[in-house]
Amino acid sequence: MTKTPAAHPLDHLVLPTASLDVARARLASLGFVVAPTGIHPFGTENCCVFFADGTYLEPLAIGNGQAAASAIAEGNVFVARDRLYRHGLGDEGFSAVVLGTGDADADHARYVEAGLSAGDELSFSRAFTDASGKSDTASFKLGFAAGEAATDALLFACERINAPKIDRTALQAHGNGVTGIAEIVAVSDAPAGQRRLISIAAGSANKNDDVFELPNATLTILHPATFATRFGIPAGAPSQLRFAAIVLSVGSADTVARLLAAGSVDHDIRGNEIVVPPAPGQGAAFIFQETP
Missing domain, CATH: 3.10.180.10 (2,3-Dihydroxybiphenyl 1,2-Dioxygenase, domain 1)
Structure with missing residues (x-):
């Protein structure tokens, strides 16, 4: 084997x-x-x-x-x-x-x-x-x-x-201050059915049922309703597995908020995260997360 x-x-x-x-x-x-x-x-x-x-x-x-x-x-x-x-x-x-x-x-x-x-x-x-x-x-x-x-x-x-x-x-010198990818979020109508695929593909055991720890990021599978509750945006069409959001690490959420406001970019501030819904040219939801 x-x-x-x-x-x-x-x-x-x-x-x-x-x-x-x-x-x-x-x-x-x-x-x-x-x-x-x-x-x-x-x-x-x-x-x-x-x-x-x-x-x-x-x-x-x-x-x-x-x-x-x-x-x-x-x-x-x-x-x-x-x-x-x-x-x-x-x-x-x-x-x-x-x-x-x-x-x-x-x-x-x-x-x-x-x-x-x-x-x-x-x-x-x-x-x-x-x-x-x-x-x-x-x-x-x-x-x-x-x-x-x-x-x-x-x-x-x-x-x-x-x-x-x-x-x-x-x-790599981005005006929004992004330094890397903290988390990838997938949606699934049946998260339990996708755990084996993720585990084998990534060579990673579950941190818990639907969270997989990679050496440099986390991959999370959410039910569409949980996704909508967490980010305040719809998860989209039903799917066995679809990648839907990218959580990006930034030093200052305020810097991102000012930049987005100046550019009239639709966004929602949720605690230490700023959610930008998908748009043409941006196929996933972008979540700017302030990290120490």
């Missing part, structure tokens, strides 16, 4: 969007520095938001529809699952949680053994450019996990074969 590894850290989050231009403008209005556009070799493209804790957001759009269709025909799980998400839930959302790993092959083997593999591994490289225009090549290997009924959510392990030797300091 394949040995279960230690809990994997959060690497990044995938946020489908119809337009990178819209995503870039929306994220800038929330006080984020957005990286230059990155182009994948299989038809998708992104404009990432990097954080000091090593995690990042990946707004993802279709840049070349023909290349994306060809990739799907060739068995590219990343692009195929992106299309499945868009067909089911639209072009704006939060489709995947990506976990860091040092051995994607081993993770893929675990997923296959558990009956949770979403398909073949994927290896690829792409050019990366920082804010100053310096370029390098980033190479990755991915292994995918998903539940048979949970078609709205994908988890995958990402091994960085070659990490860009680029200074991201300027890309």
Whole structure:
């Protein structure tokens, strides 16, 4: 039997969007520095938001529809699952949680053994450019996990074969003061049915029934009613499992509140948290949480 590894850290989050231009403008209005556009070799493209804790957001759009269709025909799980998400839930959302790993092959083997593999591994490289225009090549290997009924959510392990030797300091200096991702919140009509998927994908035991501790973040599954009570916004359409909110660490909630008010961005202050509902270019609810 394949040995279960230690809990994997959060690497990044995938946020489908119809337009990178819209995503870039929306994220800038929330006080984020957005990286230059990155182009994948299989038809998708992104404009990432990097954080000091090593995690990042990946707004993802279709840049070349023909290349994306060809990739799907060739068995590219990343692009195929992106299309499945868009067909089911639209072009704006939060489709995947990506976990860091040092051995994607081993993770893929675990997923296959558990009956949770979403398909073949994927290896690829792409050019990366920082804010100053310096370029390098980033190479990755991915292994995918998903539940048979949970078609709205994908988890995958990402091994960085070659990490860009680029200074991201300027890309991490966000005007809103965000330093990292504290928590990912998923909604499920039947949370208990998703615990095995999350536990195996992340290599993480439950902290309690529906809270999973990663080395650098928490992943929580909530019933839609509990989600609505906690954040004061609706959870959306029924789903076996759907990622819905991102809790972001900030040093000062007041700073965020002033920035959002100045930009006329809809938000709700709830204790030490500021809730910004999803909008075009921002597929998940963003929760700015003041942390010491």
